[in-house]
Amino acid sequence: MRVPDFFGIPRSIRFIIVVSFTAVSVSITALLGVGLYRIFARHTEQLLTESSAQLLHRVSENLGDYLRNMRSLSDAVYYASIKSKDFAKENTNREMELLYEANRDDLISLALYRRDGTLLGAAPVAVEKQDTDVRQQSWFRSAAAKVENLHFSTPHVQDLFDDPSYRYHWVISLSRAVELNEGGQSSEGILLVDMNYKSVADMLDDVNQDSAGRYVYLCDSRGELIYHPRRMQIDAGLVAENSVVAANYADGAHSEIFQGERREVVVETVSYTGWKLVGVIPGTYFALGLLNVRQLALGLVLFTAAALALVNRLAATQVSKPLVLLNESIRKLELGQETQVYIGGSAEVRHLGRTLRSYVKEIQLLMRDIVREQEEKRKSELDALQSQINPHFLYNTLDSVVWMIEGKRHEDAVLMITRLASLFRISLSGGKTVISMEAELQHAENYMNIQKVRFKNSFRMRYEIDPAVRNYCTVKLILQPILENAIYYGVKGMEDEGEILLRAELTDGELVLTVRDNGYGIPAEEVLLLLKEGEHRPSRGSGVGLLNVQRRIQLRFGAQYGLRIESEPDEGTEVRICLPAIPYNEENRQRLEEGR
Structure with missing residues (x-):
């Protein structure tokens, strides 16, 4: 049978035994404590008020001495x-x-x-x-x-x-x-x-070290605060103070109700300044003043409860220990720690332990299968994305070579094929997906050299490469599709000389690659469609290259990285590639290849 919770705490067997035997004795001693408390309450309140008044008087004298010293200093400057x-x-x-x-x-x-x-x-x-x-x-x-x-x-x-x-x-x-x-x-x-x-603040801070709620503050004759231990909270509107009323009190003790709380207020005027030193004693402070009485009553209750708890603890422990150990083993599993589900105790507890152990093993096997399946799916998707770019690039490059052979430009064709071989050496990269930025930039430069030959140097290529970026990690073949778009859909066919800029730099802990052209540009509504899957493709721009690069970067580094595209008609297009700045070494490359 399920045992209901008690004040949100699960009622264990040991808990039930201990509490039930101590309840009666606690009730009796509590009645005695209440009677004792009422006897001393009024007398204690009077003593605490007198003590606060004496403390306030000492503070007033110290503050008055300080102000008199300052007045004497002013007199010395004036008269001497x-x-x-x-x-x-x-x-x-x-x-x-x-x-x-x-x-x-x-x-x-x-x-x-x-x-x-x-x-x-x-x-x-x-x-x-x-x-x-x-x-x-x-x-x-x-x-x-x-x-x-x-x-x-x-x-x-x-x-x-x-x-x-x-x-x-x-x-x-x-x-x-x-x-x-x-x-x-x-x-x-x-x-x-x-x-x-x-x-002045230090003088009053020393007084306000009382953590029980009693405090002292200082105000002028109009009630404007000069010092208050909660000044920041008052200025922020979180708490309030009755200083305007207290400024009109005569020196002495006064009872008041402020914000629904009863409290005693002791007031003393500071020397000749008209300032009011106000001591506030909340009603809760009087209760704390009866601490000795309450401690006596509480001590009696605790002693009785402890004596009874000690007697029945031995019996309760024997019954509850197996359940406690079982619960502890489950808690460790919840925290991800390697442990075995406890099996022991009575027949019911042993059966529960064996059942839970079996369930835990099945869950662990299922989790391993799911992780392995997701990792294989992720790698397959990366391979599929990678394979899209090679035919796309090869088709455009071979088209250029065929064009030159038909034009009997055999030397140019040999040069282009040589550069194409260099491109494919980097493209293959021994089967690696993650390469150094040095290799990626070399690949981009070879590609642009091929295209400049094909287009008879009809456009100009500029490079602004920060040398520091060359030894960082990148996914290979991310620049070539963007440069290809800059040529075919940016500067190709321009009446004036086209220009393409490739910039690589470190910015705010990120690696930023920028490809900018001064070509035709793209309308704003089409820019929004360039990186969206399943949308109508724009009239200008690659339908595969940009989206392919975006997905390969995000699959490898996360959704916060990828492409940022800005363009205006007749002004040109700028594509920024944002990557994490990860130094290129074998350990980092292997980790990224494995998707960790």
Whole structure:
């Protein structure tokens, strides 16, 4: 009888025995665990909230100290340097550089501007970007609008100066209005201290190492985020934060429901900036706070279950072991590993093993027969395709020889027959189908020499051969049919001199052969039919050659390779042959011959 699955897990015999004997004890201890959990739940929530508030206060103090240091740095630049300078003949670059070097771990840059946006000094020394109008920057406008205050911006990318390393830094800008002395005349300027946002982020990242779900974020008085551990997800719209509401909370703990989840929010204002440091404690975190209680209850359950499981495991193992071994042997066969189907155990299990072993042997024999049959069929098809091209080529070549003999051009006929012999030596290639590109290009050159004699040099042949391509693999006799078409259906009979180009090159890891003529060209609708089987053949072009080459290449190298044809009437035709760049050696040739 088939045993139904249990939560998607097959119910083995051992599983049934173990689970049935432990279910009662687990149920009893679970009731005890629930009671214990409820006793400590409320008290634990209170402790966790107080702990989070204390943590937030420490972070607020550290952050406040950091910001006070930055404010002190701004005061030092202003009162110790800017106040004492006459900017009509002096600058503060040296003092600013010294302060920058002393605080470079926490600073990105210092800069001093006139009210009109003119740069007076910066550290580290940098070239100001062209077309940068600092008066449009929010930190500049804030400082210019309220000259008596210091202004802290939200994080942004510092893009005021050219950086030779093309790095862009996230900064928090501290800006203030300052009084400048220029030749005895008082004017206004803006002092900018760009703090390294990473310093603030690292400080808060250390707090947010808690993987249980509690986290801390920082926002300004309007609720705009300054730091958030999930900032990328928030910017991408994957998650949301209740920062606008939290910015209006008074310092202390608050309960809220956000996106259907109950959570506690602890808020503390950071020094004089108006920033809000917000600690979020999800409801799930309180459950984790009761971990010790749950561990106690769970430990009791597990101990009871383990004790019972240990007692009945011996009996269950004896019953289930043969089935486990049988299942393991079948799993190995599924993974393609060589193994024998297990036979053992009770009579029923032995019968099942023998039956499965018999079926596996029959399947393996059938698969070998199918593979052998498909390989023989593939080789037969390749041989049939190869045989089509030889009569086609021989007919055209002998036709040329007969024409010259009839014209009593015996020397030309001897030359053509000699070249024809060279062609057939390469064509035969000792029975090989895969040859080197060197041999294929030599075959093409011999063929074109024969045709140029026949057509009285009525066309010109150009070669652009990258020497690197000559030692790669190709299927033999793929260029000759395309060159033949270029002559007969491209440049033959042209009033002007015809030209045929043969190019061979390596492009993006592929071997690309291009045959281009400046002949009559082919209409677009007929180009689409050239490589389609069973379609009406075009009025111009070979009905056998191109399709033969296409099929031989794809049978050998795959459907992603083959011919690409482009043509326009009265502009000519271009045929590109795309092949994989496989170096020619005996190992690769043998592998390709065998279709591997």
